[in-house]
Amino acid sequence: MTLPLPSAWWLLVALCCAAAVYAVCAALTMPRLGSMAEVRAAARRARSRAPVAVSVLKPLCGAEPRLYENLATFCEQHHPSFQLLFGVSSTADPAIAVVHRLQAAYPQHDIELVVDPRVYGSNLKVSNLMNLAARARYDALIVADSDIAVEPDYLDIVTAPLADPSVGVVTCLYQARSIGGFWPRVGALFINEWFAPSVRVAHSTGSRAFGFGATLALSRATLERIGGFAALKDCLADDYLLARYARDHGLATVLAPVVVATDVIEPTFGTLWLRETRWLRTIRSVNPAGFASLFITFTSPWLMLGGVLAALLAAGSAPLAAALAGSGGSTTAALAALGASTAGSIIARGLLHARSSISWRMFWRDLPLVPLRDTLLALQWLAAVFGSHVVWRGVRVPVANPEAGETRVDGATRSVPARGVSPRGAPTRRAAVEVSDGR
Template structure:
């Protein structure tokens, strides 16, 4: 007589299969940029090369490698650009770094904006509101302070805006840990979970994203959504900036450019705080998507699938249990192969592949724990301040409606 599988066994089998499928899709989706799209971007770049670009970089403190990262924005091939670097206090530790940059590149238009005015609960957006007054060019590029770029960056991210149906251009990023073990773990969060999940969503047709690493748009588009004031009380300001632009009927483009970012959290506590902030923000923006993130934490599911296969094979009282054991083992094996392939594509270098490979199960397990913890709680900590998670969601919806009224003359 056949014995039915228990509910827990069905859950483990389904979870292992779903995680394995996701790992396969993520590994395949990694190199999703087509040569045709890249060629179109190069052609558009020529027609957009003479358009001026104002780069806005809100700063807060002297981060490690701040000067080196800012230098990459000075080494651009674009013919006409301006750098506006903003701080909100006159004693900010980033100011000497900016002065050093101005001295090293006196031929560039580099402006330091020191402005203490606060316009809302999001201090970064307050900084951007103050900086925007100094932007002089048609194209606005907002980029985080810890971003490093190649010399063709401005040409490439500005190019798609030559198409008037495109409203905003954004970039993914590759992370590098700076300063020890926990930054390495944090870099894996970005390179092997965040970026692949975006690429899977992009390959499936989603365009509902915007990343602070780069957001490029026309000055006229920014004005139509009500300027940065529309975001002053939003936690996820990068996402909502892109969402406001999409509400105008304009398209979002994920650039073929991949910029570099530093992960500098020195210890477990700081890393946990940062990553749970990201996950709680995702929860507030997309509760259903957050709920299904469990399939993206592959290692715990693959381990559970392997355990299930062994457990069923040991007893195997009937064909149902034997075939279930085979299916679970096959799913776990395929998932392991896909997870290693995903790690290889994200690592980009042979040395980092081997050095970080033993960290993959730890990274996936930690992510699963953070996901569970992020399902609870109503606040996040950002730049030392407690911010209600609701400001990433409902408050931003109200801001979007206000922005539409402004753009419609209401």
């Protein structure tokens, strides 16, 4: 059933105004988390406390661009006591040579390579983590994705909150760096100007319903309390659910002020589309209500719609004027609302782009991409609404698997009994997937 024209008209006006309000909030919250002053203050507070020895678990798969440079930042930490555990599942993995380079360059650090092919479930990343966790020497653990680069105070800052027994998981945001040409630049805008601001807005309203693979710091006691990494072995959104399971036990999720860097390397439109729709469908699988509300965050399409409607009204469109009169409204009120929302959206979107850019050169270079980025995101959201699969490393994986004997719980497909491994631990023919958070 369609809405009467007057109601539909005022609904569009209200949505344009709501999108403008969100854009303003996103722009204003940008400097509040991850600013240099806040990071320096957090580092000073962390160094004033007794340091926590920590084991860093880094699951690897393949030699990504800048892998050595990213992993080396974990070797440049000011933290006095840490262990670096790098895990691969095959002796032929090219990441092994990168780890050997690290061991040669930083002989003073505790760097261990774990090559273990054992698979415990459909999520190969979690199987890798289970193999790494068995070699961890310390009670504080950090899980961090392979394409993350960090500052020297990183370990101090993210481990400090674990001294509070009410804290379950510490996570952090990330800023994207484009590696390559045009499409990596577009992909970096996805993270820097949509994903990160949406988290900041949610955080400023008190939400803590997140967990990012860029960093997940927790104690061994917390991990054991939620059932270990084994509880995630068949989960698609393993990072989100790790923090979620800790919250289910009454333990808080803390968003650390430090912002790490991540690389965007997708060279083509097709690879970028697959990656970003995978992120959005994963969000849909674990948070359907939050996913449904995302449409209001795509600023440019709403801005353009508001401008078109305002232009039609200003030009004296008879059908629209009649619709307004029939609903008890006025052309003047609608024009004022649309004018304010359009102007507010333009200013806020420009401010958000400026605060997300690391230099004025980058600001002007990528400014023409902003409408493309927002419109592409809206189309990807629509695709994610109707899609039922994600693609990871060429493997097509259902978001929800109705296969007999399996149930889907919070984004996880659980087998009863588990069918990811044979009774002797050897992998079966069931397709496995290695997933990360949304990067």
